[in-house]
Amino acid sequence: xxxxxxxxxxxxxxxxxxxxxxxxxxxxxxxxxxxxxxxxxxxxxxxxxxxxxxxxxxxxxxxxxxxxxxxxxxxxxxxxxxxxxxxxxxxxxxxxxxxxxxxxxxxxxxxxxxxxxxxxxxxxxxxxxxxxxxxxxxxxxxxxxxxxxxxxxxxxxxxxxxxxxxxxxxxxxxxxxxxxxxxxxxxxxxxxxxxxxxxxxxxxxxxxxxxxxxxxxxxxxxxxxxxxxxxxxxxxxxxxxxxxxxxxxxxxxxxxxxxxxxxxxxxxxxxxxxxxxxxxxxxxxxxxxxxxxxxxxxxxxxxxxxxxxxxxxxxxxxxxxxxx
Numbered sequence: 300x301x302x303x304x305x306x307x308x309x310x311x312x313x314x315x316x317x318x319x320x321x322x323x324x325x326x327x328x329x330x331x332x333x334x335x336x337x338x339x340x341x342x343x344x345x346x347x348x349x350x351x352x353x354x355x356x357x358x359x360x361x362x363x364x365x366x367x368x369x370x371x372x373x374x375x376x377x378x379x380x381x382x383x384x385x386x387x388x389x390x391x392x393x394x395x396x397x398x399x400x401x402x403x404x405x406x407x408x409x410x411x412x413x414x415x416x417x418x419x420x421x422x423x424x425x426x427x428x429x430x431x432x433x434x435x436x437x438x439x440x441x442x443x444x445x446x447x448x449x450x451x452x453x454x455x456x457x458x459x460x461x462x463x464x465x466x467x468x469x470x471x472x473x474x475x476x477x478x479x480x481x482x483x484x485x486x487x488x489x490x491x492x493x494x495x496x497x498x499x500x501x502x503x504x505x506x507x508x509x510x511x512x513x514x515x516x517x518x519x520x521x522x523x524x525x526x527x528x529x530x531x532x533x534x535x536x537x538x539x540x541x542x543x544x545x546x547x548x549x550x551x552x553x554x555x556x557x558x559x560x561x562x563x564x565x566x567x568x569x570x571x572x573x574x575x576x577x578x579x580x581x582x583x584x585x586x587x588x589x590x591x592x593x594x595x596x597x598x599x600x601x602x603x604x605x606x607x608x609x610x611x612x613x614x615x616x617x618x619x620x621x622x623x
Contacts, residue, residue, distance in 0.1 A: 301623065302394035303603050306357045308348040311604035311611075317357070322398040324372035329399060331384060335417035335597070336393045336621040337363040339450060340514075340539050343611055345390055352564075354390055360603075361393030361621065365407060365416035375401055383407040385416040385582075387424075389564060393603065395623045402571055405578050408586030415585070415592035418450065418618030423581045423590060424574070425536065425563040426454035429512060430462060432566070432573070433559045434532040438463030440509035443499055443526070445519060446539055447484060448475035448616045455512045456484050457590055464510070467502055469495060471613070478616050482591055495519055499526035507531060507554070520544035524551065524558070531556040539613065593617030 304317045324330045342360040344350035365385040368378055378384065378401060386404030391397060407416045430436040442459040446452040447468035459466045460483035468479035469488045476487035488498045499508055507528035513520060517540025524533050524546055533556060538544075551558060567574035584590045597620045598606040606619045 300395040301600065302359050303361070303600050303621070304357045304359060305346045308346065308356075311343070311346065311607035314346065314360070314603055316601060319394065321396055324370055324375075324398050326373040327375060327400055327402075328372040329368050329375060329378055329384070329401060329404065330370040330372075331364065331366040331386070331397050331399060331404075332369045333364050333366040333392065333395055333397055333623050334413035335365045336361040336623065337418040337421065338603075338606055338610060338619050338621060339363075339421055340537060340610055343607055346607075352389060359391045359393040361391065362389055363387045363417055363420045364392040364397060365413045366397075369396065377401065378404070378406075383413075385420060387420045393600065393621055393623070402575065405575075405582050408582060410588070411585050411592070414594045414597055414620045414622075417620055418594060419581060419585060419590070419592045420578060421563070422450040422618065423454040423458065423592070424577050425451050425561060426458050426512070427577050427581060428563050428566060429534050429536060429561040430455065430458055430510070433561055434510045434534055436462050436464055436510050439465070441465045441467065441503055441506075441528070442510045442512065443467045443469055443508035443523070444479075444484075444512045445469045445490075445523060446513075446515045446613075447479040447487075449514065449539065449613070450615070450618045451514045451536060452512070453479070453482055453591070453593060453617050456482055459483075459512075461584065461589060467499065467508065469499075475616065482593070490519060495522040496526040499523075503528070510534065512536060515539050516544050517542040518544070521546060521550070524554075524556070527554050527556045529555055533558050534561050535559065536561045591617070594620050596620070597622055
């Protein structure tokens with residue numbers, strides 16, 4: 300089978316296409332003919348050896364996939380050959396066939412195509428875990444989403460609206476803000492031109508945001524913490540800006556706010572049942588048309604470097620997908 304391989308750590312251009320033997324599912328596993336692979340910002344980190352997960356070389360990037368089950372391993376009862384499924388493996392999905400445990404896959408709704416399904420699990424699961432489990436977002440609260448047009452940002456906008464929040468999208472261009480508004484955001488802040496802290500406080504009558512969802516980090520982080528409401532919750536989701544911020548804790552003290560880490564993958568390893576419950580909820584919402592799972596562009600496997608560089612340049616609205 301054809302596979303995208305990281306044979307040495309480095310930039311996306313260092314990735315290679317190679318041929319590997321077809322894998323065989325073991326007990327409790329399924330073999331999936333991969334139709335689409337979702338890419339995420341952390342794929343850039345994992346291929347450059349800057350991520351907390353460090354697979355042995357060579358490996359395939361790509362944490363989420365969709366496809367059709369080609370074979371089932373011993374003891375598998377709930378899935379069968381021919382089932383349309385999507386799932387996540389942490390890494391290793393960017394190839395023509397992948398083996399996955401049944402605990403990390405779910406059946407796709409009939410109305411969901413392979414491309415959208417491949418981009419659903421990581422970003423939307425991260426956002427639902429962040430907003431429901433960590434922040435415990437309540438109906439009527441104000442949610443500010445940084446990087447609101449990106450994969451996890453868009454997911455947070457849409458899930459925030461489902462949960463009944465007033466959503467303020469924060470992004471780096473008018474085009475990205477318009478995109479976020481089309482997907483449910485109630486207001487927008489262009490932080491390339493506007494002061495994030497001042498505008499957030501203006502849009503909340505001086506209170507600040509009840510919950511701030513931040514996958515960007517960098518210099519925006521301090522402004523975001525300073526614009527949280529009393530007893531607000533600041534969610535640390537990622538560092539797409541490339542810089543891990545150092546927060547002045549006096550701002551946390553003065554607002555009585557909480558700084559909360561969001562680690563979807565680590566949570567799933569500790570609580571697989573909760574991880575499955577989140578995935579099933581997302582599949583249900585997607586089947587009802589309540590989540591867009593917007594795909595910006597689909598690339599062939601051979602153009603993976605172009606896809607990853609588009610993520611690095613923060614040009615992507617929603618997700619980019621590889622098609623083996």
